[in-house]
Amino acid sequence: MPYTRTVAENTIISDDKSLLDVDFIHSYLVRAYWCAGIPRATLERAIEGSLSFGIYQDSKQAGFARVVTDSATFGYLADFFVHEDFQGKGLGTLLVGAIMEHPALQGLRRFSLATRDAHGLYRKFGFTPVRAPERWMEKSDPDIYRNSVRRPPA
Numbered sequence: 001m002p003y004t005r006t007v008a009e010n011t012i013i014s015d016d017k018s019l020l021d022v023d024f025i026h027s028y029l030v031r032a033y034w035c036a037g038i039p040r041a042t043l044e045r046a047i048e049g050s051l052s053f054g055i056y057q058d059s060k061q062a063g064f065a066r067v068v069t070d071s072a073t074f075g076y077l078a079d080f081f082v083h084e085d086f087q088g089k090g091l092g093t094l095l096v097g098a099i100m101e102h103p104a105l106q107g108l109r110r111f112s113l114a115t116r117d118a119h120g121l122y123r124k125f126g127f128t129p130v131r132a133p134e135r136w137m138e139k140s141d142p143d144i145y146r147n148s149v150r151r152p153p154a
């Protein structure tokens, strides 16, 4: 049973993957600062393996986010965006709010995210800087999509 909420006039948020406009999502994320160049097939796998949310105004998709989670102890909020045509009207705030209320995301011990400049948006929902950064490690390959782009033969 999909989780679908009417959050404002003509505006819904849903985790129903069949509603997602993957062309729209890919056309945004392929130029986003955190995953520029992401192949469409990689995005499709990510959507499939995540709790994936769309926000829609008059049935047109305006934004997207996904949560990588075990639905019990941990969640990671990723690929959160509101398209430029819809920014600054409260949709990002509504989307974070609906995600925080999702039944599969209650009682998590840790909910993480990374952001360059949208800290204010998440702070309202209780997110804070990492308390003990010295305990955290990562294995990161930030150029993976750039490096995997096939270059034409010289």
Ligand SMILES: CC(C)(COP(=O)(O)OP(=O)(O)OC[C@H]1O[C@@H](n2cnc3c(N)ncnc32)[C@H](O)[C@@H]1OP(=O)(O)O)[C@@H](O)C(=O)NCCC(=O)NCCS
Pocket (backbone or CB within 6 Å): 080, 081, 082, 083, 086, 087, 088, 089, 090, 091, 092, 093, 094, 114, 115, 116, 118, 120, 121
């Ligand atoms: C960050 C983002 C999701 C906010 O969505 P939105 O619908 O514009 O958000 P809201 O209207 O609910 O406003 C939320 C906050 O974002 C700020 N904001 C609004 N429009 C913005 C814009 N065009 N650029 C940057 N910040 C903006 C608001 O000032 C508000 O901050 P406040 O709560 O401190 O007042 C959206 O601007 C976006 O997709 N940006 C580019 C992608 C990105 O940075 N994603 C987050 C990666 S973690």
